[in-house]
Amino acid sequence: MEVKHAVIEPSIVRDEYITYVRLERNFSPLTVSEYEKDVDGFLSFLSAEGIQDLNDVTYPEARIYVTGLYDFGLSRATISRKISSVRSFFKFASSRYDINDNAFRSLHHPKKEKRLPDFFYEKEMELLFTSCAGDDKKSLRDRAILEMLYATGIRVSELTSIKMGDIDDTLGIVLVMGKGRKERYVPFGSFAQDALDLYRENSRPALVKKKEHDQLFVSLRGDPITDRGVRYVLSAMVEQASLHSKVYPHMIRHSFATHLLASGADIRTVQELLGHSNLSSTQVYTHITKEHLRKTYMNTHPRA
Structure with a gap:
């Protein structure tokens, strides 16, 4: 039975x-x-x-x-x-x-496509920074967002979770919550520091007004900004800069890693800054820099 x-x-x-x-x-x-x-x-x-x-x-x-x-x-x-x-x-x-x-x-995972991450060239990044120049509330906020993303290489979800107390101005570092709820400290430079100072002094108080929360980055209504909000901000910058590129927030992270490695940074250091558990996740950026060098050579060497 x-x-x-x-x-x-x-x-x-x-x-x-x-x-x-x-x-x-x-x-x-x-x-x-x-x-x-x-x-x-x-x-x-x-x-x-x-x-x-x-x-x-x-x-x-x-x-x-x-x-x-x-x-x-x-x-x-x-x-x-x-x-x-x-x-x-x-x-x-x-x-x-x-x-x-x-x-x-019993199912096998499909082999990953060998597709290199998209990134902005340094000149394109300069155009993005120029697109958000200004001293109004929105421009100061947008500039601070872009400076922090590019200075640290953090994920957008990590950016939107930063609280006011997570910034250490003395050491120039920020505490971020990464994947798996793992915390790490990431340094940032003087450009990001200046942008943060202007945003916190002149923009954030005017946006937040009487709302009570300690999230660092806020929407134009003063509420904590969302991942989608950051995506909208970056898309507007690309349009303003007249860059013919489909932007997504991770491109800033890709640019951060690519530019560091292209300038001679140690891959282990970049791995730690990005919060990657495995070195293989970071090594993809070495392929980008090699491919960029190859294309530059083929396009410029007279006997290539």
């Missing part, structure tokens, strides 16, 4: 899993949001396939799901992330409800 198992409803496990990564794993809000979107996308697939029990998900269903991701034209990196998210979701479901999680454990 066949023993029937209890139905494991995907939506119930989903809610428990999101609570788990948010509270027990203590992931950042951005990471939790990515996991949530990835898992919700998979559950939508299950619903469309008429699967209402996680026990019924087998390897063929997992393959069909991944094939659909390729059909949508998603990058290999995005597909790899989604596989990791759903695999983690099934591992959690297996530990809580003893379901078989072999469906996604």
Whole structure:
């Protein structure tokens, strides 16, 4: 006689899993949001396939799901992330409800595309700085944002989480909260210091007014600025500078690392500044500098 198992409803496990990564794993809000979107996308697939029990998900269903991701034209990196998210979701479901999680454990991650990160050349960075010149509240804020991003190479999520007390003006360093809730100190130079001083003295008080919070960077309404807000600020700078480039905040981080390595900085130092756990994450920037040197040589040497 066949023993029937209890139905494991995907939506119930989903809610428990999101609570788990948010509270027990203590992931950042951005990471939790990515996991949530990835898992919700998979559950939508299950619903469309008429699967209402996680026990019924087998390897063929997992393959069909991944094939659909390729059909949508998603990058290999995005597909790899989604596989990791759903695999983690099934591992959690297996530990809580003893379901078989072999469906996604057997899937191989697609090989990453050998695509080098985009970055701004130094002259382009100068154009960006010129685009936010001015002494009005918005210009002072925008200049401080750009100076801090370029001076430190920090992620936008790290920038938006900086509090007033995280800045040490005496030493010229800022305390940032990186991935995995890991804290690190990052130095910044005199240009960023001057921009911060002007922003904190003349812009931030006028924007915040009577609102009570200690976030360093704020929106024009005085609320803590969001990642999307920073993206909007940078896009406006690119348009103002007439740069024909699709900008995303990480390009400033890429520029920071590329320019340091191109000027002879030690790769281990750059790794520490960026907050990379693995050196391989930093080494991609050495490929950028080598490719830049090769292109310069091919375009300028008379016998290239």
